[in-house]
Structure formats: structure tokens, C-alpha cells
Amino acid sequence: MAAPSPAYVSDVVASGVARPSKHDSRRDQLAESALVTLGEQGYARTSLRDIAQRSPFSHGVVHYYFSSKEELIIYCVRYYKRTCVTRYDEVVDNATSASGLREAFADKLAETIREEGPMHQLWYDLRNQSMFEPALRDVILDIDGQLEQMVWRVVTRYAELADLDPAVDPTSCYGMLDGLFHQALLAWAAGPADAREEVLEVFSDRVDTLMPTLLHH
Numbered sequence: 001m002a003a004p005s006p007a008y009v010s011d012v013v014a015s016g017v018a019r020p021s022k023h024d025s026r027r028d029q030l031a032e033s034a035l036v037t038l039g040e041q042g043y044a045r046t047s048l049r050d051i052a053q054r055s056p057f058s059h060g061v062v063h064y065y066f067s068s069k070e071e072l073i074i075y076c077v078r079y080y081k082r083t084c085v086t087r088y089d090e091v092v093d094n095a096t097s098a099s100g101l102r103e104a105f106a107d108k109l110a111e112t113i114r115e116e117g118p119m120h121q122l123w124y125d126l127r128n129q130s131m132f133e134p135a136l137r138d139v140i141l142d143i144d145g146q147l148e149q150m151v152w153r154v155v156t157r158y159a160e161l162a163d164l165d166p167a168v169d170p171t172s173c174y175g176m177l178d179g180l181f182h183q184a185l186l187a188w189a190a191g192p193a194d195a196r197e198e199v200l201e202v203f204s205d206r207v208d209t210l211m212p213t214l215l216h217h
Contacts, residue, residue, distance in 0.1 A: 026065060027065050027066075027075060028079060029057075030051075030062060030065055030066070030072070031072070031075055031076045031080075032079075033051065033054075033057065034055070034072055034073075034076050035076050035079075035080055035119065035122070036055075036118075037050060037051050037054045037055070038051075038073065038122050039118030039119050039121060039122045040118060042122070042125050043073065043122070043125050043126055043129050044129070047069060048062050048063060048068075048069050048072065051072070070133065070135040070136065073126065073136070074136065074139045077123070077126060077143060078139060078143070081123075081143045081146065081147075085146040085147060085149075085150050086150070087108070087150070088105065088108060088150060088151075088153070088154050089150075089153070091105050091108050091154065092154055092157045095157060095158075095161060096161075097161055098161040101154070101157060101158050101161055102158060102207075102208055102212075103208065105158075105211070106204040106205075106207035106208045106211075107204060109177075109203070109204070109207055110184075110200040110203055113181075113184060113188050113200060113203070114196070117185065117188055117189060120181075120185050121185065124185070126140060127140050127144065147174065147178075148170055148171060148174040149170070151170075151173060151177055151178075152170040152173060152174070155170075155211075155214055158211060158214075158215070159214075162215055164216055164217065165215065166214060166215060166216070167213070167214055167215050167216045168214055176210060176214075177207065180203065180206050180207060180210065181203075183203075184199060184200065184202075184203035184206075187199045188200065
């Protein structure tokens with residue numbers, strides 16, 4: 001393992017906290033730019049050159065920081081999901097009733113499709129690709145596990161507020177909610193643009209209906 005640079009050590013000593021290096025900051029910038037292109041074109045249709053052409057960075061710069069498309073995509077997925085896997089923590093923390101949590105969770109799920117639909121499309125694209133691309137499997141399985149834990153935090157808090165116990169295991173619970181989310185995302189992305197809000201309303205209602213069935217009554 002390479003030793004940290006003197007400048008990096010000085011930052012740690014001065015602040016007590018390691019600051020992101022310029023190298024990591026540039027990689028984050030590249031990831032943000034790449035995610036836009038990947039979300040629009042998908043995994044199979046996007047190359048490093050495509051990413052460079054649709055970003056402020058040259059192909060040489062992109063290749064300097066990422067040796068392959070797979071390395072860049074793995075970094076992109078981790079970068080994006082850093083915030084995604086904690087997205088619903090605020091919903092859990094602010095909930096004071098089971099019905100309130102159920103409604104807020106359903107609304108938040110719909111909101112993420114509305115505001116970040118292409119990013120979710122990319123996630124499902126990469127999850128499918130990981131069955132055929134060994135380089136993607138570890139990161140996809142890791143993040144899928146984090147998403148399962150995120151959903152389980154919501155459900156266990158919902159059960160606590162309802163003074164009931166969960167009726168399903170974490171994996172089954174995640175599978176059911178993820179299935180509804182995927183169906184809604186597909187209808188939102190592939191259907192008429194003027195019907196998108198109706199798709200999200202139906203999705204919210206389905207989540208609201210499903211949640212009570214996840215608990216023992």
C-alpha cells in the first residue's frame with residue numbers, strides 16, 4: 001500500500017479529519033458526469049469515449065482516473081448509492097405513527113422515481129448485467145444488501161409504531177417492495193409522459209396497501 005502524501009498528512013493533522021484528496025474529488029466529478037450519460041444510454045450502449053464526449057472532461061482524463069468502463073461504473077454505483085441507501089432514514093426518524101410512516105414511505109418512493117428515474121433505471125440495468133459481468137457482481141450484491149437493510153429499517157420501525165411484529169423476513173420484504181418499485185419505474189419510463197403522475201399515484205396506493213400485510217395482526 002502506498003504511503004499518504006505529505007499534503008494529505010498535513011490536512012489530517014490540522015483538522016483531525018481526512019479531507020478528500022484532489023484525486024478523489026476529480027473521480028467524484030467524473031462519476032457525477034458519467035451517471036448522467038449512463039442513465040440516458042444504459043450500460044451496454046455507453047463507452048468511456050461516450051462519457052468523455054458528453055462531459056467537460058477529455059477521453060484522456062477519463063482514462064487516467066479509470067482504466068476501464070467497469071471500474072468507472074463500479075465507482076459510479078458506489079458514489080450514487082452512498083446517499084441512496086440512507087434516503088429513507090429521515091422518514092423513519094420523523095415518524096410518530098404507523099399510518100404516518102406508511103404514507104410518508106410510499107410518497108418518498110414515488111418521489112425518487114419522479115426526481116431520479118434515470119438513475120434507478122441504470123441501477124436495474126446494472127443489476128441485470130451483473131449476472132453476466134463478474135466484475136460487477138461484488139459491488140451489486142453489496143449494494144443490494146444495503147438496500148435490503150434500508151427497507152428493513154423502515155418495516156421494523158413501522159411494526160414498532162403499530163405495536164406488531166413483522167410477518168416476513170427481510171429478504172422477502174425487500175423482494176416484494178422492490179418488485180412494486182420496478183413495475184412502477186417501468187411504467188413510468190416506458191409509458192406516455194402525461195400518464196406519469198397517475199403511475200406514481202397508483203404505485204403509492206399499492207405500497208400503502210402492501211405495508212399492513214407485512215405485519216402479524
